[in-house]
Amino acid sequence: MSNDRRAFLRQLLIGGASVSALAACGGQGGSEGGEDLPDDPPKVNPEPDEPPVESGGVKGTESMSFIAIGDMGTGNIGQYHVAEAMRQIIEAQGCDFVLGAGDNIYEDGVTSVDDNGFLDSFEYPYQNLDVPFYMCLGNHDCASTIFGGGSDNQRGDYQVDYHYSDKRYSTKWRMPARFYKESFGKLAQEKPFLDLFVVDSNPLTSFYIDFDERFNWKNYGYPQQLWMKEAVNESEAHWKIAMSHVPYLSNGKHGNAGNLDEGMRVIFSNPDADGQRYKLFLEEAFSHKIDMLVTGHDHSLQWIKPVESMGPAHIIVSGAGGKSDKFQDPERNPTHYQAENELGFVWVHLTEERMLLEFYLVNEDTGEFRLGYSREETKPVQEVAAPTPA
Amino acid sequence: MKRRDFLVKSSAAGVSLVALSACNGAGSGGEEVVTATSDGNAGGSGLAGTSGLAKPAMPEWGGPSPFQHSVASGDPLARQVILWTRITAEGLDEVPVIVRVSRDPEFSDVVYEGVGYARSQADYTVKIDAMLPEANTTWFYQFESLGYFSAIGRTKTTAHGDQSVEHLRLAVMACANYSYGYFNAYRKVAFRRDLDAVLFLGDYIYEYGPGEYGDPEVEALRPLDPPHGIVTLSDYRRRYALNRTDQDLQECHRQHPFICVWDDHEFADNTWSDGAANHNEGEGDFSDRKRAAVQAYYEWMPIRPVLPDRQVRIYRSFEFGQLASLMMLDTRLIGRDQQTDSPVTARDRNRSLLGDDQQNWLFEQLEHSQTRGAQWHLLGQQVMLAPLTLGALPDTANLDLGGGAQVNYDQWDGYETSRRALLGRIEAMGLDNAVVLTGDIHSSWAMDVSLDPGNWFAYNRFTGEGSIAVEFVTPAVSSPGAPTKGISDLAKAFLIPANPHIKWLDFYHRGYMILDVTPERCQADWFHLETVSEPSNQEHFAMGWYTASGDNHIQASKVPCAPKHNAPPLAPEHNVQQEALA
DSSP states (O other): OOHHHHHHHHHHHHHHHOHHHHHHHSOOSOEEEOSSOTTSOOOOOSSOOOOOSSSTTTSOOOEEEEEEEOSOTTOSHHHHHHHHHHHHHHHHHOOSEEEEOSOOSTTTOOSSTTOTHHIIIIITTTTTOOSOEEEOOOGGGGOSSTTOOOOOGGGHHHHHHHHHOTTOSOSOEEOSSSSEEEEEOOOGGGOOSEEEEEOOOHHHHOSSOOOOGGGSIIIIIHHHHHHHHHHHHHOOOSEEEEEOSSOSSOSSSSOOTTSTTTTTGGGOOOGGGGOHHHHHHHHHHHTTTOSEEEEOSSSSEEEEOOOGGGTTOEEEEEOOSSOOOOOSOTTSSOEEEEEOSSEEEEEEEEESSEEEEEEEEEOTTTOOEEEEEEEEEEOSSOOOOOOOOO | OHHHHHHHHHIIIIISHHHHHHHHHHOOSSOOOBOOOSSSOOSSOOOTTOOSOOOOOOOOOOSSOSOTTOEEEEOOOSSEEEEEEEOOOTTOOSEEEEEEEESSTTOSSEEEEEEEEEOGGGTTEEEEEEEOSOSSOEEEEEEEETTEEOOOEEEEOOOOTTSOOSOEEEEEEOOOOTTTSOOHHHHHHHTOTTOSEEEEOSOSSOOOOTTTSSOHHHHHHSOOSSSSOOOSHHHHHHHHHHHTTOHHHHHHHHHSEEEEOOOGGGTSTTEETTEETTOOGGGOOHHHHHHHHHHHHHHHSOOOOSSTTOTTOOOEEEEETTTEEEEEOOSSSSSOOOOOSOTTGGGOTTOOSSOHHHHHHHHHHHHHHHHTTOSEEEEEESSOOSOOEEEEEEEEGGGTEEEEEEOOTTSGGGOHHHHHHHHHHHHHHTOOOEEEEEOSSSSEEEEEEESOTTOTTTOOTTTOTTEEEEEEEOOOSSSOOOSSHHHHHHHHHHHHHHOTTEEEEESSOOEEEEEEEOSSEEEEEEEEESOSSSOOOOEEEEEEEEEETTTOSOEEESSOOOOOTTOOOOOOSOOHHHHHHO
């Protein structure tokens, strides 16, 4: 890669996502990195923190919007078409940030912070979008082959490094740690409007064993689980949303955690590939505590109805940001809506009491897009009134 | 002074006699436990500050001593213990029973007095959850009712979770079939002065009728009551009552607090959550039978309900200071899916042995135990956790194959998903010093517990490397194993080579296990009885197996652990108070 190309791209991107423009509208809160153990101080974002959204603290955040995409990093025309559709929706309806649910850079992630993959699969496709992207690692981000076996977790570190790199092409990319919490907006008593919890699911479920012991369950999976549980328990945010790559429930080919990749698993080497421990991780950290769980991995759009084991949370699979696929069993989990074989994304609008979800479908060849489904719900988790002192 | 202070405090906290009786009297039918509450609301109108003992009015009684089933204690906590007795007084109901707890067997230093009521709804059993002023202390207690005093019982509170404990000794017992043999094991355990508690891992009674499952010669001398298979509430009560007339069992209860869980025979053979192998439609609805069995269990066993309105939950935990946490599980009833006989279904990811609630609870307890820095994490439960195969093979989870030819799908082998969840959690936590204690199988076993014992790369049978926990299985009090020692030895000669994680087993002898725990190691000593065909006090030390702290695998010990120094005296045989009355 030549410096010329980089300089050229930087020039090119200044129009769309200049640093100053981002600072005005970017993430409205501090991030808390979770890669280290809970006792360690969180990684400090070297960039100056952006000012909070509201002015004067008189009035808090009234609403927020975000878009959830996943499995987008192909660098192909489909990804560009989805990006253009996102741009139009953002322009028309607003959007504070984007959730990127993993598989950010196909097929096998990046191997350095200067890797072209960041350009080809992220900066360039999203050059016209002016919002921060909160990213989560997928199996392809941690893979050493195009198969996405997930046995090279160390590769994910470059995607964290990119967050801190001063040579990146825009400041959109947000991944302060491999797993982390991010707060958005402010309500009364400094409570965040929304807390986002991002899980690194690949080391917990990879198809093939990663022999790097830093990423086994003892050194990584369980500490992450404890960290996440504590982060959620301590969160005072009004809305709580979790994001992970591997689904908790899905009607696509990867299926439900606990029985992931049922037909494929025979060729996998990792005994955790069925996601049994991952399922318990999600339940122990999030059940009855979060309002929404966003995942990717299956290349379709699904709004799965709440299930008892996860409590009232709505379960969104948004993995059609760059690839599309068909369902394996559309009846596996009851849904409000599901769409296969088409690209697309989910736009979410939150007020204090309600959430509105819109599913947009994008034609991979023509770029035409349409609203596939729209539905409004009351906030799933109702706040429990704090007990009054006796 | 101390005593008065304590009594004043207790009454202020709502456990005065008056408050207690008011509270108790307000209860509705069924099992009742008088529970001292800490918030001052014992219910009813307690007279705060009443330190004297307002004796409840006793009904007229001209019969013999009503304490026919002696006394018992159980579920010790740092400041609480359940005290149990039963009143046998035909024609009377709602009989007041007073209990006193003292530091000494002479009752010169009484620290607690309480009242309970023997009612027909609870089969005239009385349970009082006594509040005691000190942790890790031996106490003596005695009931009084209808002009009689009960035998003197002895019990012990556990150490506070943050207290340092150097030495813990527990007897571990299971499977006491009244008509299969004399309860010699209970007698031997009764006289061990240095025990902190007795763990009973289930099959305290058996549901069979005469001739169905017993030694005919023993049964002729120890006839069953009721003389048929037990199905109804009255049947179950009578079977417990029968066992509790046994002098050896009475003595064991009198001397030690018990921590009990049920297994299948407290219901019927091979029970699961919604049925049992030994239950047929002619015996009515299984849910009725289950309800009856649960009620009788709570009436007769010195167990504290975890949730007063949900007695079917018996999984619960105990702390023995910093030295050990004890988690008692229900692998039998509350969450168990029906048994299978197919190795394919055994791996069904939707089947569970514990149920989701109990598994979540267990994982929280393990996390709590690790966080609080307990040295040992003991799991008291029913069925064997480690696999038992006719030839262990590597496990291939993704093919849903492997492990080897398993033979008993009533144990964890039949619930591979639940086992993987538990062992996977222990592994992920990096939890050292997990010790599993098991009953059910009428035999003695010492085993390493590995995620994949048949896989040479995962587990080394010679060094124990790859083992993440250990399991000790206690033999039966009286239920039979192999009919001869020869058969037992033959099975051992085959099974140990076939199962690399199994280090020792004995199918023949009845007996019990003493678990001896210090910060350095946790050792199980097996004591085997010469016979259960007749009353006998002959036993021998069979074998000891221990795991050193941090090792997570077992090693043999040819000598049993030394008893504790300065063990407190046993409760005296003589009932001084009663003799004084006579």
